[in-house]
Amino acid sequence: MISDRTTVGIVGGGPAGLMLSHLLHLAGIESVVIETRTREEIEQTHRAGILEHDSVRLLVDSGVSDRVLTAGHEHQGIELRFGGVSHRIDFRGLVGSSTWLYPQTDVFTDLATARERDGGDARYGVTGTAVVDVTSEQPGMLFTDAGGTPHEIRCDVLVGADGSRSMTRSAIADRNEFFRQYPYAWFGILCEAPPSAPELIYTRSDRGFALISQRTDAVQRMYFQCSPDESADDWPEDRIWSELQSRLAGEDGFSLKEGRIFSRTVLPFRSYVCEPMRHGNLLLAGDAAHTVPPTGAKGLNLALADARVLAEVIERAIVGRDRSTLDTYPTRALSRVWRVQYFSHWMTTLLHAVPDASDFDKQRQLAELTAVVESEHGSRFLAEAYTGWPTT
Numbered sequence: 579m580i581s582d583r584t585t586v587g588i589v590g591g592g593p594a595g596l597m598l599s600h601l602l603h604l605a606g607i608e609s610v611v612i613e614t615r616t617r618e619e620i621e622q623t624h625r626a627g628i629l630e631h632d633s634v635r636l637l638v639d640s641g642v643s644d645r646v647l648t649a650g651h652e653h654q655g656i657e658l659r660f661g662g663v664s665h666r667i668d669f670r671g672l673v674g675s676s677t678w679l680y681p682q683t684d685v686f687t688d689l690a691t692a693r694e695r696d697g698g699d700a701r702y703g704v705t706g707t708a709v710v711d712v713t714s715e716q717p718g719m720l721f722t723d724a725g726g727t728p729h730e731i732r733c734d735v736l737v738g739a740d741g742s743r744s745m746t747r748s749a750i751a752d753r754n755e756f757f758r759q760y761p762y763a764w765f766g767i768l769c770e771a772p773p774s775a776p777e778l779i780y781t782r783s784d785r786g787f788a789l790i791s792q793r794t795d796a797v798q799r800m801y802f803q804c805s806p807d808e809s810a811d812d813w814p815e816d817r818i819w820s821e822l823q824s825r826l827a828g829e830d831g832f833s834l835k836e837g838r839i840f841s842r843t844v845l846p847f848r849s850y851v852c853e854p855m856r857h858g859n860l861l862l863a864g865d866a867a868h869t870v871p872p873t874g875a876k877g878l879n880l881a882l883a884d885a886r887v888l889a890e891v892i893e894r895a896i897v898g899r900d901r902s903t904l905d906t907y908p909t910r911a912l913s914r915v916w917r918v919q920y921f922s923h924w925m926t927t928l929l930h931a932v933p934d935a936s937d938f939d940k941q942r943q944l945a946e947l948t949a950v951v952e953s954e955h956g957s958r959f960l961a962e963a964y965t966g967w968p969t970t
């Protein structure tokens with residue numbers, strides 16, 4: 579067993595963990611990140627794709643990379659489509675802001691490369707992670723490195739950024755868990771086709787929700803609502819295209835550009851919050867503390883927002899020698915978390931078909947959509963929340 583120490587130990591090398599490590603480095607604070615997957619595995623896992631305005635600024639202004647500005651695509655709005663008709667929500671015109679299409683795989687690559695460039699200590703491919711003594715002055719993380727050597731690293735502050743199946747949060751014995759399960763999931767595909775639209779199309783149809791998104795000029799990402807126990811193997815290409823086309827069909831004759839489907843996955847989701855986000859010297863960040871349904875495109879953005887607040891709080895605790903500031907983290911982080919929970923839940927229920935919905939429910943949902951697109955205030959609320967409330 580190799581024993582070592584650092585200032586901040588971070589379990590999980592996703593966006594939350596790596597961004598935190600980067601921001602701490604800028605503040606002159608040493609950290610070690612441990613991650614079970616290899617860099618290559620993470621770079622090949624497709625997840626989120628939409629960055630809020632402030633997430634883009636964080637990547638660029640903190641010196642991670644400005645690749646998002648050259649390789650990403652600015653989206654100045656989205657389309658809400660229902661009753662076979664599209665309605666544009668003009669972010670720029672309504673709130674003077676925008677979002678950026680930039681895949682999570684690229685965000686990860688930028689962060690991992692920046693950590694390597696700056697001499698950061700991120701250890702990929704570890705196994706057997708455990709956290710110990712989290713309420714003591716010297717909490718620790720135990721793991722076996724990719725070469726098979728066991729390690730123990732003691733630190734001043736330990737951060738659990740280990741994603742939605744977090745092992746670290748189980749160290750918080752009397753945690754409160756708030757969650758909502760949804761009676762539907764998303765069927766996600768990646769296909770080789772040109773874009774069908776320049777911006778995202780969020781569609782509500784009687785057959786269920788669909789989302790048309792993009793990746794590159796030659797690869798597209800699309801989703802449609804399905805049952806959580808759907809099997810991806812039961813969906814040959816023809817069936818997928820027919821389902822997507824019928825959900826998008828309308829009087830304007832819109833149709834999707836089809837192409838070879840090379841990835842299909844069923845993504846169950848839920849709303850979840852773990853409180854408190856701090857226990858002794860263990861603090862949770864990102865999906866380890868909360869998950870949201872993907873409809874509002876918030877999970878990745880919320881993970882980055884946590885990292886920003888946490889870096890600031892840890893800097894004051896370590897450099898300013900005022901450990902009481904750690905107490906402020908849960909309150910500051912949770913005020914955003916719950917607003918994002920509300921928005922993601924609202925977007926989800928606004929657009930998905932409930933399996934046993936009555937005629938009243940369906941009419942009420944259509945009326946709600948109409949109210950959003952026909953009211954400037956309704957559209958502005960959506961634009962403001964989707965592009966992201968300010969993080970500072």
Ligand SMILES: Cc1cc2nc3c(=O)[nH]c(=O)nc-3n(C[C@H](O)[C@H](O)[C@H](O)COP(=O)(O)OP(=O)(O)OC[C@H]3O[C@@H](n4cnc5c(N)ncnc54)[C@H](O)[C@@H]3O)c2cc1C
Nearest residue numbers: 590592593594614625626707740741864865875876877878
């Ligand atoms: C399939 C899928 C699709 C998604 N699509 C969207 C989307 O379209 N829009 C959106 O906004 N969000 C989406 N999300 C959510 C978004 O990807 C997450 O919110 C975001 O990744 C959270 O970042 P994080 O760093 O908190 O967690 P993660 O990215 O999950 O990173 C946590 C890391 O910790 C590592 N880890 C886990 N356990 C251990 C351990 N014991 N020891 C060491 N390391 C460990 C994991 O390997 C992982 O790399 C999606 C999520 C999934 C799973």
